[in-house]
Amino acid sequence: MTQTPDIPTEDHGDQGHPPHLAHHFETPKQQFESGKFGMWLFLATEILMFGGLFCAYSVYRGNHPETFIYGHVFLETKWGAINTIILLASSLTMAWGVRASQLGQQKLLLWMLALTFIGGLGFMGIKTIEYRSKISHNLFVGSMNAFYFTGDQPKNIEARDHAVGYGKDHHGVHPVHEDDETHTGNVSGISGISGREKVDHPVDAAMVEQNVSAHGDATASIEAAPTDLEGLADESKILTASNGPAGIEPQFFTVPVVSGDSRVRSAAEANTTHKSLEYEDLTPLQQERVHIFFQIYFLMTGLHGIHVLVGMVLILYLFIKSLSGAFGPAYFTPVDLIGLYWHLVDLIWIFLFPLLYLIH
């Protein structure tokens, strides 16, 4: 869109070079381009680092889809969406600030930096609200999480029950079950089907077709399982990906759920009045794994939050330096580079938000 203004390519100034030109560069232009190049390289490292976390997310989501579907009720999409808008807006103000510095528009630059900083504050504020509400319901990391099991039992059963209740209320609906015996969890997707061999089962496209046409809708996320118990024991009817690590079979397409009448039905069927699973619909093994969702959530958003804080410190630095008019058409490199960093922080959130808050 806009072009970077012509940075001076000739030396000028008292000592034969401009004050901001480092001695090992020939021209300010070379200095600026080198700095920008170096910044892009650094951003590549940040992407790789978060990439590892996204990879962990994919592995765990793939291995424990029900857990993630359930855990998702605890996140408030409203706050996530507001945060997304805040960060996008702050990226706009940051970019505008970079442009202002390129054109020597001091006041505009100061305003834009201030607004960006405030955006960061808003983001961290909402993060605080979200984290606090989770912590107050015992939903933090590690053993501070209500769903954390030690051995077979939750570390703190009361806290867990409270958290489950919170999840129900949180989602604003009440469960409707066909009968009270909802907890025969041992015939379900993950493990525990006796006699079931763990073999490689590449997802069979034909079977997906079959299932889709059989149930008449094309939602790929949750497909109905075969509707009888014998069908469940027949592995060929279960769509699974190949064995995941630790012998656990991830199931991408079926979330068979068993209610008291032993009729296997899809998660969608089970919860006809609301969109996600209830805690009771999970098997005991899946219930043990619910805390993993929160670990991933806190690690990803926590690391991201740390990066937002670092960005805010850098923007504060820019603001303070701008007060004394440090940046102008001849030298705006730090504004440009920190702007790039801020855009990356925003971009990472753009990926985090749908993965954590939106998909279910």
Place this chain on the structure above:
Amino acid sequence: MSVITKRTPTDIFGKPIEVDRKNYLTEQKGLWSWLTTLDHKRICLLYMISVLSAFALGGLFAMLLRTELISAGPTLPGVIGQGQGNDKVWNQYNQLFTLHGAVMVFMFIIPGVPAILGNFALPLMLGAKDVAFPRMNLMSWYCWVAGAFFFVLVLLTKGLDTGWTFYAPYSTETTTAATLAVAGVFILGFSSILTGINFIASIHMLRAKGMGWTQLPLFLWGLYATGVIQVLATPVLAITLLLLIAERTLGVGIFDPDKGGDPVLFQHFFWFYSHPAVYIMILPGMGVISEVIATFSRKHIFGYGFIAASSVAIAILGFLVWGHHMFTSGQSPMANMIFSFITFSVAIPSAIKVFNWLATMYKGSIRLATPMLYALGFIWMFTIGGLTGVFLAALSVDIHLHDTYFVVAHFHYVMVGSMVFAFLAGMYYWWPKMFGKMYHERMGQIAAVVVFLGFNLTFFIQFIAGSQGMPRRYADYPPEFAVYHFWSTIGSYILGIGMLMILYNWVHSLLKGETAPANPWGSNSLEWHTVSPPPHENFRSDPPVTDPYDLSRWRYDPDVGGYILDEDKEPEERQALYV
């Protein structure tokens, strides 16, 4: 011993220059000027002292663990480590091999050539005054120091016994100072990343006028490929280590199957970095070898384009083979086969380099100076190390050899036999330029032979021990392996003595070395176009750029003790020269 009158320092035309002329060493005085320097050459020396100290420490651990293994049963007294009696000795052994590996890998070999030789030579070879980001360069060194500080804390507290690979579940459960160590490695990783960013940016942005990509010396191609790996792979280690710390401190359960996690996931994350890391280790060394072989064969390097391209190919392919460390971890056969296949193919660019080096030597005028001896040793040992890597890439063979001494011997052949030898070749090669002093040639050659013999005795026999079934990381063994261990330990002592000889040679050179001319070896890359040691800003102006392997312009002058240019024929050189 007769008093040797030192030669006067000379420039590239063989003209004497003032003895008291300021150079980067004498430019500023005082410790503070060193600790706050932005001069890449001084930063090289900061790294040299610190990294070589780490090498000595890692080597000490190696000598201790080999001494433990010289005979079956406990040998050393149990000084460090947990437990009582013999258990203490065995736990101490675990600490020794862990600390040896961690110190050597993270504090010596990964920074090694790039931080020391790269920092010195890269800007000079580019005809630049410094790297692109000198302050970041200094920060890289401070990151190294901070990481090293964490390791010192580890040594002073509970030590570390997880193996340098930190595999879960043991690393998540051990009561040794694993969290401290992992934090130290995390910080060291930033040293590596920042160096990589600096070098890539420098090569892109600071080349002298007229220097295109095909006029870069091959050392720079090696550093460039290394930088790419440093930038892309090290962050994955960073997140792996953060996850490990989270696991240890918060108990998140990411690697714990009991909590829905997966210990093999740790291996995937860890090796996704650590395999490319071994290419971080070797690629700069290969770059050094290209320079040394061409110079000491008095010949243009053969197959410049192929060598450059194979550096890049190794960097790319190196990202695709991490699973070959995990053939026995329970991966699917399909994954195993794919990793095995790609591992075979990553050997090809390495072999291409070896063929090009041999072709460079063919019909060359070979001078067996100390750097060349190390380069020749490199070729021998890299061939063995590389080929045994190919053996290990074969699935069926690896099932038998995984976690045996065969693997230990393989990686020591590539990391020590190849990489350390390349590092030493580079140190001896650039030594005169760095310090303005020659080292004692005969002593250097003898030390090279001692190190070569000691290394081969130590590690060749380990191939045999491994194929006979001796497992790695074992503190004790049944009697049938005793002969292998005995001779391996003897070899390690010889290797240690050789290293001490090298150290003596270097110290002697600093104290009493003959004055070095500007170009003792007759190479044509740009660092030899300035005086030894270089002035602070390297060149007065952009030196003229020619093919770095065109050695024909230089002729040997015995009075100068090196190679000089004809002044009448080189007006541009005269201008660029700092006098």
